Amino acid sequence: MRKRLPIAGLLGLALLASGCGSSEPEKSGNVEISYALWEKNDAPAAQKIIDAFQKANPGVTVKLEITPWDQYWTKLQTAAAGGAAPDVFWMSSLNVRMYAKGGVIAAADESKTTGFTPATVAGYRYDGKLWALPFSVSLxxxxxxxxxxxxxxxxxxxxxxxxxxxxxxxxxxxxxxxxxxxxxxxxxxxxxxxxxxxxxxxxxxxxxxxxxxxxxxxxxxxxxxxxxxxxxxxxxxxxxxxxxxxxxxxxxxxxxxxxxxxSWFAATYAANPEVKSRVDLVPLPKGPAQEGVIVASLANAVSAKTEHPKEATAFAAFFASEEGQKIFSDAGGASISAREGTQDGFYKAYPDFNLKGLFEGSMPHGVEYPVTLxxxxxxxxxxxxxxxxxxxxxxxxxxxxxxxxxxxxxxxxx
Amino acid sequence: MKSRERLWGYALIAPMALGLAVFYVWPIAQTLYLSFTESGVFGGQTWVGLDNYTALAADEEMTGALGNTLLYAALMLAGVPLSIVVAALLNVRGLRGLGFYRTIYFLPVVTMPAAVGLTWRYLYNGDFGPINQLLAAVGIDGPYWVADPDVAIYALALVGVWSSIGYNAVLFLAGLQGIPRHYYEAAEIDGAGRLRQFFRITLPLLTPTTFFVIVITMINALQVFDLVYLIFDLKSPALPGARTIVYFFFEQGFLKNQRGYAAAIAVVLLGLILVLTAIQFRLQKRWVHYA
CATH class of the missing domain: 3.40.190.10 (Periplasmic binding protein-like II)
Structure with a gap:
């Protein structure tokens, strides 16, 4: 019989954990921001973007935090409730409205999304504002x-x-x-x-x-x-x-x-040479009424309570920029870059799979993932x-x- | 002198008492308060009175979770005699490899729950798991142990019993060794056989230990969470048959962010444990013999 946390203690711990936010004093010229995501297959790409960002912005360090999907939202919510959310973090359209309404994330700059397919951006609009900058699509x-x-x-x-x-x-x-x-x-x-x-x-x-x-x-x-x-x-x-x-x-x-x-299964299947050689993909088959596929995009949100809003916003913007998106694509991670015309690197990273055919065949029929508050x-x-x-x-x-x-x-x- | 001593007494229990107050009493009070509120996703509460409790009473999932938990606790209690048998075997004097057996039985107790859960999840796998492959070898088509709502709770209880045998056996072993030898010698002189000795001496004198084990087993069983969380997928079709109260609490409080509602579940569970334990203490007078 192993020791189990008493039930009352569980809640207590959650409250306690949410209470300890970090409050490091700001040192001039040496800013550290945290960046949270859940997909480990995209972590190397994120790290490359971080490296490029740090090079362009001396004195700013970005710390990568990976939390598996199963725990990501639970952890983020608890942290956000205690005002200790990461400075920049991955957001899905499924959750964005709740975070926007709850005052956890700061509104994003619309102008940074020119060059993105509307279906990738639409999911992040709420209450007349844009709340996160898309960086990848999942088809x-x-x-x-x-x-x-x-x-x-x-x-x-x-x-x-x-x-x-x-x-x-x-x-x-x-x-x-x-x-x-x-x-x-x-x-x-x-x-x-x-x-x-x-x-x-x-x-x-x-x-x-x-x-x-x-x-x-x-x-x-x-x-x-x-x-x-x-x-x-x-x-x-x-x-x-x-x-x-x-x-x-x-x-x-x-x-x-x-x-x-x-589309993001490519990373897993390509990692196994035997599997890689025998599988491939095509766009989803047509239905009896019409063509249509759910285009889900992922985006970077900036915490409304970040101590370094300037740096955090700049990082999210860099991630969605032409340069950031090309680095993301070239790294050949799990997801396809969202900005139009930056996908070539991703196709090249997985030459065995017809990802180009998938992207070009699917995007015209893209429908955004259905969400409410x-x-x-x-x-x-x-x-x-x-x-x-x-x-x-x-x-x-x-x-x-x-x-x-x-x-x-x-x-x-x- | 007297008051000085008293002061020292308080000073010495202070660390423990403070810990209890901060980590147990205060959270219980907080939970009680939360259970009368509806909490915002990112904090902030509004008072809703008894709304959470009335909703809970009508919630089919709560009824299901309650049933599953009670069934699980009953199965865990049914597994207690197994520990007595194991303890009796481990108490055989002159048994070869005694240390080895004791280690084997105790191993699950010191193994991380995460490892236990994942290993069993693999063992139970309907298509590739060793259990079903063994069954297939003798011509039995094994069920989807942890995906079929009708079998799930039994599969879960099996793991629970398996992992608790070692701990319980150690307690029983201590109990067995606390029984004075001369009772047995006297019984032997009076002509009592082995079986008679077991039922007339061993079992009655073991009742204080048995009582302790039963109470602890029940309390732990009613709070089972880790095994459910580790063995079943969040979207598992077996969840209606495997969802326990604490798992339901987790779903509501941490997946659906209804912390007020979750707190009400916790309070109900606290009450349930309190009542069942009180009943056990009442009943002990009838069957527990303190030598």
Whole structure:
């Protein structure tokens, strides 16, 4: 029996930890700012930008702090509540409104975003202001295993594929005897069902963000795309599999034909020479109603309470500048640079994957990731209820309608 | 002289008492206060009275978490006799490799919970885990231990029991060795067999230790969090069947930033532990023999 923190102590500790902010005295000409992010595959690129920034700004030191995604927001929130947030930190469009409204982040300069695709910037506007400077885009992609396609005599996916092509190929690639599956269907919004909901003519949120779109016919069809593959067509493993083994790892076992994944998976797949040689990607297949992919961008936010606003703002701006974006791209990390025309370095870093085709084929149909003020709250409802559909306990359409009802209750309170 | 002594007494317990006050009593008071408020995401509270508690009473997830936690505690208690058996075996005099066995059984106690959780998560893996591969070798199609809501809590309790055997066994071992030898000698002269000796001497004289172990096991079981957090994914489909009260507290307080609501959960758990422990102390008069 190991010692566990008593429950009351847990809260107490959190309060205590949030109370100890750093208050180092400012030394002239020697400023240190902290920079927090979660993706370790992007850390080397960030470090290169830091080096260049420090060179151009003598006397300023940027300290990199990496916190894994699972703990990133919890930690940031606790720090922010105690007024001790990092000076500059990664922000996602999912959380930006809450941080802006809470007075944690400072407004950013619009003029620094000329040269960015609107879909990458839009998510960071709230209340008439821009709150963070985008630096990277994450695009969903259809990854496929060439080896399995060859073995089954199926033609590789192309940018012109439709849902029907996916289904047909998945059927041919599935072989229960070999425990081989045509496709994976993890319950995933960003790279998965948000895209198919849009492609079938549905939507996650109404245009004004006040109503749920989950009960629309197109949305239901977009969700059924996934549950059908798994439950009706049986060309994907059952939902429980992904709890035990992450899709990212499962795909590398060589027993999965296709995967709705992300552009940022490139870093992981390229790190394994055997996997690198047998996988590639294309833009997401077209749906019955339209083309459409969720373009999620990441951005740098500056703390409203930073002791060095000038340096922190300058660093965030440098990250989004032509020079910063080229360094980011050339480093070949996890994400694609956001500023138009700076992507070549990234393509070159992953010559085995058709990332150029993905970027150019996806961006024209980009739709921003759906967010409201408290996105996490209704996403929690979405994720909890969808489990019933994914495990086949209840019809997908019923579940989708339930989500809409509960989501509307939450949205009404925002 | 008397008051001087008293002063010294207070001075000597001051470090402990201060620590308790700062790290336990004050946070409990704070938690109690927070449970009547709704907190902003980045701090700041508004008084909402009993709203959190009424919402909690109607929350299906809370009911589920309560059920899961109580079931887990019951399973953990069911595992206590195992520790007595292990302790009895470790108490056999002249057993070869005694030190080795004691180390083996105690190892889980001193292993980091994170390591324990991750190792078991790997063992339980439905497709690639050693447990299911062993089962497959004898023709059994193993379940998704930690992804199936119907099996999850049992899988969790198995890890819990496994990791608590060593600690409990040490307590029982101490209890066993505290039983005077001459009771057994007397019993032998009276013609009592081994089994009779165990039930008539060992078990009754072990009851103070058993009582202690049961109380501690229950309190710890009701507060289980680390194993759930480490073995289950945040989006695991098994969570409805594996969510414990403290995990629910974590979800509400740290993932959804409803700290007031989370505080109410903590207060309910505190009350639950208090009541169950009080009942145990009441009942002990009926079965615990202090020699």
């Amino acid at each position: 969903p992609a259809l990854w496929y295993d060439k080896k399995l396609f060859d073995a089954a005599g199926v033609k590789y996916p192309t940018a012109d594929w439709t849902w029907d092509d996916v289904k047909a190929a998945a059927k041919k690639l599935t072989d229960p005897a070999k425990k081989q599956w045509g496709i994976m269907t993890p319950m995933w919004d960003q790279g998965g069902f948000y895209n198919t909901m849009i492609q079938a003519g549905g939507r996650v949120l109404s245009a004004d963000g006040k109503k749920s779109g989950f009960d629309e016919a197109g949305s239901i069809q977009g969700l059924e795309f996934w549950t059908d593959l798994m439950i009706k067509d049986k060309v994907a493993p059952q939902a429980q599999v992904y709890n035990d083994t992450e899709p990212l790892q499962l795909f590398q076992t060589g027993k999965i034909g296709m995967q709705y994944g992300g 408290d996105t996490a709250k209704w996403q929690d409802v979405q994720n909890k209820l969808l489990v019933d559909a994914w495990t086949g306990k209840r019809p997908t359409a019923d579940v989708a309608k339930d989500i809409a009802v509960k989501m509307n209750e939450i949205l009404a309170k925002e």
